[in-house]
Amino acid sequence: MVVKVTSICCIGAGYVGGPTMAMIALKCPHIKVTVVDISQPRIDAWNSDELPIYEPGLDEIVKQCRGKNLFFTTDVEGAIAESEMIFVSVNTPTKKTGLGKGKAADLTYWESAARTIAAVSKTNKIIVEKSTVPVRTAEAIEKVLQRNCNTSGVRFDILSNPEFLAEGTAMDDLTAPDRVLIGGKIEGQEGTDAVASLVEVYANWVPQERIITANLWSAELSKLAANAFLAQRISSINSMSALCEATGADVSQVAYALGKDSRIGPKFLNASVGFGGSCFQKDILNLAYICECHGLTEVADYWYSVVGMNDYQKNRFVKRVVSAMFNTIRNKKICMLGFAFKKDTGDTREAPAIDVGNGLIEDGARLAIYDPKVSDAQIAMDMGAGMSNITTYKSHIEALRDAHAVCVMTEWDEFKSYDWGEIYGVMQKPAFVFDGRLILDHDKLREIGFIVYALGKPIEP
Numbered sequence: 391m392v393v394k395v396t397s398i399c400c401i402g403a404g405y406v407g408g409p410t411m412a413m414i415a416l417k418c419p420h421i422k423v424t425v426v427d428i429s430q431p432r433i434d435a436w437n438s439d440e441l442p443i444y445e446p447g448l449d450e451i452v453k454q455c456r457g458k459n460l461f462f463t464t465d466v467e468g469a470i471a472e473s474e475m476i477f478v479s480v481n482t483p484t485k486k487t488g489l490g491k492g493k494a495a496d497l498t499y500w501e502s503a504a505r506t507i508a509a510v511s512k513t514n515k516i517i518v519e520k521s522t523v524p525v526r527t528a529e530a531i532e533k534v535l536q537r538n539c540n541t542s543g544v545r546f547d548i549l550s551n552p553e554f555l556a557e558g559t560a561m562d563d564l565t566a567p568d569r570v571l572i573g574g575k576i577e578g579q580e581g582t583d584a585v586a587s588l589v590e591v592y593a594n595w596v597p598q599e600r601i602i603t604a605n606l607w608s609a610e611l612s613k614l615a616a617n618a619f620l621a622q623r624i625s626s627i628n629s630m631s632a633l634c635e636a637t638g639a640d641v642s643q644v645a646y647a648l649g650k651d652s653r654i655g656p657k658f659l660n661a662s663v664g665f666g667g668s669c670f671q672k673d674i675l676n677l678a679y680i681c682e683c684h685g686l687t688e689v690a691d692y693w694y695s696v697v698g699m700n701d702y703q704k705n706r707f708v709k710r711v712v713s714a715m716f717n718t719i720r721n722k723k724i725c726m727l728g729f730a731f732k733k734d735t736g737d738t739r740e741a742p743a744i745d746v747g748n749g750l751i752e753d754g755a756r757l758a759i760y761d762p763k764v765s766d767a768q769i770a771m772d773m774g775a776g777m778s779n780i781t782t783y784k785s786h787i788e789a790l791r792d793a794h795a796v797c798v799m800t801e802w803d804e805f806k807s808y809d810w811g812e813i814y815g816v817m818q819k820p821a822f823v824f825d826g827r828l829i830l831d832h833d834k835l836r837e838i839g840f841i842v843y844a845l846g847k848p849i850e851p
């Protein structure tokens with residue numbers, strides 16, 4: 391029987407759990423949505439005016455729904471017990487160990503969530519994998535659920551519903567997704583009703599043709615594959631940026647020409663200092679691990695090279711800074727504009743700024759960091775021991791005062807509208823700009839007097 395869902399719980403109130411549940415609450419006023427987490431500070435923040443994550447448009451939706459049909463609580467067991475459908479959106483980080491170059495996903499948090507679901511469930515539940523998990527995780531989860539449930543006759547239907555949102559545009563992505571992918575039993579087997587129940591939730595705002603159903607393993611693998619393909623595009627254009635510098639070609643012109651080919655398309659072709667975020671590297675390493683487990687070493691190596699290219703790009707950027715600045719940056723103040731892994735988010739997980747910052751500090755630089763959304767405490771946590779060589783600033787102009795160089799690490803729009811003449815005035819001379827995101831007007835900067843190095847662009851004589 392297709393259950394018309396009226397109560398949903400989501401385990402994990404993070405970058406995915408919070409925004410996705412806020413969207414369901416907004417679009418489905420008839421459904422009670424409860425988001426739970428083991429972290430009391432995170433739940434307190436969701437219940438306050440200062441949400442734990444920054445995402446354009448999220449505040450308004452949470453404020454509109456909170457207390458009506460959207461709730462945040464640490465009462466994990468209570469919320470599970472009273473819900474018909476349970477999304478699991480816990481973190482699935484990378485393990486430190488692995489077979490070869492690949493690294494398995496750590497499913498500790500997932501297993502713990504599954505054990506809790508099993509222990510408190512007295513009625514049938516539809517379990518929805520929202521976290522990104524290795525292909526065939528549902529098989530293992532089913533065993534955990536069955537072996538830990540003490541109430542006889544309780545039925546668990548497991549679905550895969552990977553999340554494709556991108557941080558910074560999460561609310562737009564959730565409002566009008568390219569597709570919603572639901573993996574489950576779809577070929578006349580027992581359990582097909584669970585797929586229909588989840589389809590019905592999304593059908594409240596997503597057009598039917600964008601809701602795709604697939605078998606469980608295809609859905610699980612599709613998410614890893616999607617992130618691997620996206621990261622591969624970035625590494626591909628970054629590899630071209632190195633070749634452009636070596637040959638006098640311009641990576642923006644190459645990307646434009648490539649993007650005009652309708653088979654390639656223009657998106658995700660911006661050369662940069664490298665990709666970051668909590669997902670791309672983690673998911674590729676996991677994909678490579680799964681390949682290695684199946685003896686597919688060559689396939690694993692293919693995907694591993696995407697991560698290798700990303701590391702190369704970050705190292706190359708540091709080397710360029712050092713070589714341009716007369717081969718020494720010892721005791722020089724270098725300002726990093728931006729620390730988040732991309733614009734419109736405060737998320738710094740795997741941000742290129744971390745590796746580049748550490749590389750510059752290793753070479754003796756003093757770092758000044760300004761980011762409009764990342765807190766000083768977050769930077770201190772990410773940079774650890776390196777913090778003794780770092781000062782963080784609340785104003786860009788103070789961060790740039792007396793700096794020898796500026797490195798653009800995040801593509802924040804505000805950097806483009808700065809008064810670069812004023813900035814030139816407060817910096818040491820010669821003043822260097824290293825544009826790691828290709829967002830500034832390089833000709834204008836050169837007119838002002840800056841020495842400019844932009845990734846993938848002809849090098850200054």
Ligand code: NAD
Nearest residue numbers: 402403404405406427428429480481482499503521522553
């Ligand atoms: P996150 O770290 O921001 O949030 C996960 C939350 O789960 C944390 O707050 C943690 O305290 C909580 N948690 C862990 N174990 C728990 C338990 N047993 N009970 C209750 N709460 C528990 O992670 P995220 O960025 O939201 O990512 C979640 C998943 O979604 C990951 O698998 C990730 O790969 C995937 N994903 C992330 C993004 C993204 O842009 N961040 C996009 C798509 C998919």
